[in-house]
Amino acid sequence: MSDDDLGLDMEIVEDDELDELGADGASSSEEGAASETDRDEEPTAENAGFEEADPDPVTTRSGSRREDGERRRATNSSSKADSGQEIFGLGSVPEGWEVRPLPNVVEVEMGSSPPSSTYNEEEQGLPFYQGNADFGHMTPKVSTWCSDPVKTAEKDDVLISIRAPVGDLNIADEHCCIGRGLAALRPNEVNGLYLFYGLAERSRWLTRLASGSTFKSVSSADLDKVDLPVPPLPEQRKIASVLYAVDQAIQKTEAIIEQAKRVKRGLVGDVMTKGIGRDEFKSVHLGPTAFEIPAPWKCPQLEEITHKITDGAHITPDYVEEGVPFLSTKNIDPFEEHFDFSGYERYVTEKDHRKLNEKCNPEMGDVLICRRATIGPAQLVRTDDPFSIFVGLGMIKPRKSVMGEYLEQFFNWEPIIKMLNVKSPGSTMKTLNLSTLRKQRIPLPPLSEQEEIVGILSSVDEEVSNAKQEKKRLGRLKKGLMQDLLTGEFRTAGKAIDLLDEVVSHG
Numbered sequence: 399m400s401d402d403d404l405g406l407d408m409e410i411v412e413d414d415e416l417d418e419l420g421a422d423g424a425s426s427s428e429e430g431a432a433s434e435t436d437r438d439e440e441p442t443a444e445n446a447g448f449e450e451a452d453p454d455p456v457t458t459r460s461g462s463r464r465e466d467g468e469r470r471r472a473t474n475s476s477s478k479a480d481s482g483q484e485i486f487g488l489g490s491v492p493e494g495w496e497v498r499p500l501p502n503v504v505e506v507e508m509g510s511s512p513p514s515s516t517y518n519e520e521e522q523g524l525p526f527y528q529g530n531a532d533f534g535h536m537t538p539k540v541s542t543w544c545s546d547p548v549k550t551a552e553k554d555d556v557l558i559s560i561r562a563p564v565g566d567l568n569i570a571d572e573h574c575c576i577g578r579g580l581a582a583l584r585p586n587e588v589n590g591l592y593l594f595y596g597l598a599e600r601s602r603w604l605t606r607l608a609s610g611s612t613f614k615s616v617s618s619a620d621l622d623k624v625d626l627p628v629p630p631l632p633e634q635r636k637i638a639s640v641l642y643a644v645d646q647a648i649q650k651t652e653a654i655i656e657q658a659k660r661v662k663r664g665l666v667g668d669v670m671t672k673g674i675g676r677d678e679f680k681s682v683h684l685g686p687t688a689f690e691i692p693a694p695w696k697c698p699q700l701e702e703i704t705h706k707i708t709d710g711a712h713i714t715p716d717y718v719e720e721g722v723p724f725l726s727t728k729n730i731d732p733f734e735e736h737f738d739f740s741g742y743e744r745y746v747t748e749k750d751h752r753k754l755n756e757k758c759n760p761e762m763g764d765v766l767i768c769r770r771a772t773i774g775p776a777q778l779v780r781t782d783d784p785f786s787i788f789v790g791l792g793m794i795k796p797r798k799s800v801m802g803e804y805l806e807q808f809f810n811w812e813p814i815i816k817m818l819n820v821k822s823p824g825s826t827m828k829t830l831n832l833s834t835l836r837k838q839r840i841p842l843p844p845l846s847e848q849e850e851i852v853g854i855l856s857s858v859d860e861e862v863s864n865a866k867q868e869k870k871r872l873g874r875l876k877k878g879l880m881q882d883l884l885t886g887e888f889r890t891a892g893k894a895i896d897l898l899d900e901v902v903s904h905g
Contacts, residue, residue: 421649491627491887500624504593505584508560508618509549509576524550529579530566535649536594537571547575551582554904556594558583560621562614565601569594574741579623588626590904592634595641596626599884627886631905636890637883639898644876651872654865660820662858666811669851673843684839685817691841699837706795709769709832710752710787710904714739721745723785724754730791732778732810733862737777737785754786758793763802765794767809769830773822774815778806792835800840804848807855808840 407413429774491497500506517526523545525538532538538557551557551570559566561579570592576582576698585593597604604624608614629637631857676692683689684697691697701707723729723737731738746754760766760779770790779802787793796802808814818838821830843851882888 399518414573439606443763447454492629492889494633494891495627495629497625498587498628499622500583500626501622502631503585503588503626503628504556505586506618506621507549507582507584508549509578509580509582511577512544512546512548512575515542518543518545523547523575525572526577527557527573527574527580528577529561530563530568533557533559533566533568536569536645537650538566538574539567540574541900549576549582550574550577551580552584554590555582555584556590556597557581558597558621560616562608563605564608564614564616565597565604567594567598567601577847581618585905588628588905589631589634589638591638591642591901591903592904594683595638595880596628596884597624599880600624600626627884629886630891632889633889635897635901636893636895638901638904639895640883640890641876641879642898642901644872644879648869648872648876651865651869655862658858658862658865662855662862663812665858666807667813669854670808670811670841674847674850682839682841684814684841685821687813687817689813689841694844696842697839698842699836700794700838700840703800703840703842704794704796706793707792707836708758708833709791710758710789710791712789713787714788715746715750715754718745718747721747722751723783724751724788725766725785727770727772727775727789727790730766730775732775732777732806733859733866735780735863737781751784751786755784756773758787760785760787760793761795763796765796765802765805765809766828767792767794767835769822769832769835771827773819773828773830774809776806776809778802792832794835799845800842801845801848801852803852803856805840807852893895 434459504686511528516523519542520542523543524547525540526542526544526547527533527538527540528542530543551574553570553572555570557568557570557576557578558581560581570582583597588596604616604620605614607617607620607623610618628634661813671690673692673695676694678693679690680693681688682691687897692775717724722745723739724746725737726742726744728742729737762779762782764779765776766779766787768774768790769792772790776794794802794805796805809818818830818834819828821834822830842848883890
């Protein structure tokens with residue numbers, strides 16, 4: 399199966415392209431791009447557009463994922479039962495598959511930290527990866543080299559994080575040095591990319607083996623306990639080809655996001671210092687550093703152009719499953735129209751919300767700014783729906799002389815974020831004091847010019863936001879495909895799937 403068969407246009411910018419894959423209808427900001435049925439449907443192998451090579455059509459998924467999963471398990475029960483093999487967390491594997499202990503299909507090389515005197519940034523020796531902090535989407539990002547490595551990984555080895563967080567994976571793209579936070583898994587009886595995806599699906603079970611009260615880690619003995627479902631090699635390659643095609647699309651989408659952000663960084667610097675059509679300038683201090691801004695602009699302190707600057711609740715309330723959203727720094731994303739609740743949702747009761755809002759009552763048009771641990775990113779409130787905020791967020795309520803959108807852009811300007819970090823005390827958890835925020839000077843053009851500046855910058859923000867939504871949809875598609883393909887719920891045997899050269903090169 400080719401990328402075109404999957405429906406994966408590698409530019410990944412059109413709203414409806416993934417609907418052909420059966421992907422989830424995405425976020426609330428994309429209503430209308432898919433039907434209600436499409437939005438409720440989980441991405442799976444069965445609705446991803448596979449072409450049949452045999453006369454039996456793939457049954458179309460209907461109803462909920464759980465109901466359909468039960469139907470498919472019942473359909474496949476005889477073939478799974480025939481295998482007579484079960485795997486922890488998965489159950490019986492399909493007929494023709496094996497359950498293999500990890501040491502039977504890989505060579506394990508545990509990492510070890512070389513002397514710090516051998517570290518360098520001058521590219522002397524081998525690239526040195528210490529843990530998952532060096533991981534990229536699929537391959538690691540090098541920033542440090544080691545002139546005298548102790549333990550190494552070979553090109554195409556699967557790198558696994560064995561210290562908190564346990565289970566993250568990458569693939570070595572060259573001979574490299576690995577520290578004690580990693581282990582290298584060298585495939586010898588399994589396709590390397592199938593191993594990569596198979597371990598990703600099994601990683602949640604690996605974390606259960608981790609020991610340590612404050613710093614979780616796994617040992618080589620723990621890795622020996624990991625079982626892997628292993629289909630025949632042709633099926634491994636087909637599974638890996640499908641998932642790798644989606645990963646390539648994700649990486650291309652990430653490249654679009656990074657390119658748009660680079661464009662945004664250049665634009666915001668221009669309009670914040672040169673304005674629109676200005677030719678006379680003056681020097682002002684927004685902090686320790688002097689900036690050039692258009693001569694007619696004012697430069698007031700933030701408290702002079704706002705009604706209120708405060709922070710959120712200084713107590714941790716009792717969370718409930720449903721109620722009023724309770725936001726922290728983790729929910730702030732300056733490139734999103736709405737707050738980001740993916741992976742971090744907290745709610746409080748209506749009663750607690752009213753109590754919390756006695757001090758701070760965020761409303762549409764206000765600006766929220768991260769002020770603890772993460773300093774600087776800001777997001778405009780674009781909803782009338784009620785919510786409360788935690789102490790890590792500051793709230794800025796602007797006067798009519800300044801647009802909230804303009805303040806949002808200013809506080810997301812990279813030099814300002816860096817400056818606010820410098821001004822924020824704290825060795826382990828930086829805190830931007832409200833007094834510092836109130837005294838921060840703001841280059842302030844007339845309202846009409848603020849509108850022009852916001853319009854220019856918002857167009858790039860929209861491009862980033864669209865690409866991020868596309869990445870999320872691809873992520874959901876990949877998750878659904880992994881669950882179906884790597885558990886054997888959907889079989890690629892007998893399906894017309896083109897093998898990718900990159901996959902075949904891994905065994």
